[in-house]
Amino acid sequence: MDYEIVIGLEVHLQLNTKSKVFCGCSTDFGSAPNTQVCPVCLGFPGSLPVLNRRALELGAKVSIALNCQIAEKIRFDRKNYFYPDLPKGYQISQFDQPLAQHGKLSIIVGNSRGRSLQKIVDKTEKKIRIRRVHLEEDTGKLFHQKDSSLIDFNRCGIPLLEIVSEPDMNSPEEAYLYLTALKSILEYLDVSDCNMEEASLRCDANISLRKKADKKLGTKTEIKNMNSFKGVKAALEYETKRQMGLLEDGKRIIQETRLYNTEKGVTEPMRSKEEAHDYRYFPEPDLAPFNFEKSFLKSIEKNMPELPEHKKNRFIKDYQLSGYDAGIIVSDKNTADYFEKCASLYSNPKTIANWLIGDVFAYMKANNVSIKDLNLKESYLSGMLRMIDSGVITGKVAKTLLIEIIQTGKDPGKLIKEKGLEQISDVKLLEAATDQVIAENPKSAEDFKNGKDNAIMFLVGKVMQKTKGRADPNKVNEILRNKLKGDA
Numbered sequence: 001m002d003y004e005i006v007i008g009l010e011v012h013l014q015l016n017t018k019s020k021v022f023c024g025c026s027t028d029f030g031s032a033p034n035t036q037v038c039p040v041c042l043g044f045p046g047s048l049p050v051l052n053r054r055a056l057e058l059g060a061k062v063s064i065a066l067n068c069q070i071a072e073k074i075r076f077d078r079k080n081y082f083y084p085d086l087p088k089g090y091q092i093s094q095f096d097q098p099l100a101q102h103g104k105l106s107i108i109v110g111n112s113r114g115r116s117l118q119k120i121v122d123k124t125e126k127k128i129r130i131r132r133v134h135l136e137e138d139t140g141k142l143f144h145q146k147d148s149s150l151i152d153f154n155r156c157g158i159p160l161l162e163i164v165s166e167p168d169m170n171s172p173e174e175a176y177l178y179l180t181a182l183k184s185i186l187e188y189l190d191v192s193d194c195n196m197e198e199a200s201l202r203c204d205a206n207i208s209l210r211k212k213a214d215k216k217l218g219t220k221t222e223i224k225n226m227n228s229f230k231g232v233k234a235a236l237e238y239e240t241k242r243q244m245g246l247l248e249d250g251k252r253i254i255q256e257t258r259l260y261n262t263e264k265g266v267t268e269p270m271r272s273k274e275e276a277h278d279y280r281y282f283p284e285p286d287l288a289p290f291n292f293e294k295s296f297l298k299s300i301e302k303n304m305p306e307l308p309e310h311k312k313n314r315f316i317k318d319y320q321l322s323g324y325d326a327g328i329i330v331s332d333k334n335t336a337d338y339f340e341k342c343a344s345l346y347s348n349p350k351t352i353a354n355w356l357i358g359d360v361f362a363y364m365k366a367n368n369v370s371i372k373d374l375n376l377k378e379s380y381l382s383g384m385l386r387m388i389d390s391g392v393i394t395g396k397v398a399k400t401l402l403i404e405i406i407q408t409g410k411d412p413g414k415l416i417k418e419k420g421l422e423q424i425s426d427v428k429l430l431e432a433a434t435d436q437v438i439a440e441n442p443k444s445a446e447d448f449k450n451g452k453d454n455a456i457m458f459l460v461g462k463v464m465q466k467t468k469g470r471a472d473p474n475k476v477n478e479i480l481r482n483k484l485k486g487d488a
């Protein structure tokens with residue numbers, strides 16, 4: 001039976017403020033347990049919360065970037081529940097008047113059709129609606145040991161921004177794309193570390209299935225405990241299969257919260273899902289509601305950085321990059337900055353993009369480093385490209401040279417001299433090498449003379465090998481043709 005997958009995501013983001021959201025305690029990560037606490041974040045009776053202006057500012061920044069409508073009136077509510085990591089017995093959050101609502105975020109989805117060899121991928125833009133963005137405080141952290149559990153309250157009161165999407169994603173892949181696009185925006189805004197392993201970004205997923213003809217949504221489960229974007233995708237893939245299996249057997253899906261077990265790659269039941277009324281939400285009496293000052297919002301709007309989508313369009317227009325190349329380069333802010341600096345030093349941006357997306361990215365991926373940690377000054381990459389253009393080195397040598405630059409951090413000009421990598425421009429040397437190759441490969445030479453034009457590529461390759469890539473392949477091709485035709 002044909003099912004449609006329906007996915008909505010809730011992202012919790014720790015905002016990178018210096019102090020907590022309702023008190024002055026530090027938010028430094030990794031300090032000794034229970035050293036960054038005070039009566040406010042521990043919930044001592046009589047202590048009063050004061051809202052951190054910076055947290056509100058960062059929340060508004062994210063809301064604007066996600067095209068949301070920001071509320072005129074800000075109000076906080078108490079979400080009541082008992083858990084050992086919540087000393088107050090309630091969390092200060094926002095209920096029916098969130099900071100912002102009705103936003104949207106675009107993702108680029110690819111629909112492939114046709115058979116593998118001539119697969120055509122249509123890239124289309126899909127808008128994922130953002131239901132709400134609200135500000136709340138984080139809880140403490142529990143450490144479970146063999147026969148005891150320990151609590152660290154340092155995390156209590158760290159500002160969290162919850163970003164809730166509408167259930168607009170229809171595959172685990174789309175959920176992955178949404179998270180990637182969201183993270184890219186958050187990094188451009190510089191509002192959070194966005195580190196899923198350190199839990200500064202957390203994601204819960206709601207997923208249900210319905211028959212394609214059905215209007216009504218199916219019963220959903222909520223999946224927690226995923227610690228990477230790939231983990232979110234894997235958990236949703238597993239959950240899709242699990243729910244589909246149940247539905248096909250005529251069984252019922254139970255509305256519940258399930259934990260993703262990374263090691264086993266499965267989701268396991270945790271608890272039945274609470275409803276909003278279980279939390280007894282009521283307005284926080286210690287924080288009076290207030291109106292957003294127009295000037296406060298205006299100053300945030302004025303200081304918004306350029307966001308990935310805008311930058312992408314600018315790169316297409318200013319540097320004549322393809323949409324695909326521009327999209328890849330702007331998805332990481334540091335890469336985009338790197339590209340622009342190179343483009344100011346070297347006149348062919350398309351060539352820079354090719355090298356970045358090709359050899360530089362391949363090196364980064366193989367060595368698991370980011371462009372920031374890479375030993376490759378913008379002036380070195382652009383300098384190397386100029387040396388290819390002026391014929392100092394061949395494109396083939398440049399590929400090895402690039403790795404040398406990255407590994408030694410040395411100037412390309414110096415390395416070329418040290419390693420003797422200059423292009424061979426002496427025609428006599430090239431002729432000697434081709435003569436040798438023809439003598440060593442009589443069969444290929446004969447094939448070419450008998451009309452097998454392809455055979456020449458093999459011989460060119462042999463000359464390139466002999467000269468360690470330092471010969472200009474076009475010139476070698478020309479010399480070989482002249483020599484072999486002369487023989488004929």
Ligand SMILES: [Zn+2]
Nearest residue numbers: 023025038041
């Ligand atoms: Zn505190």
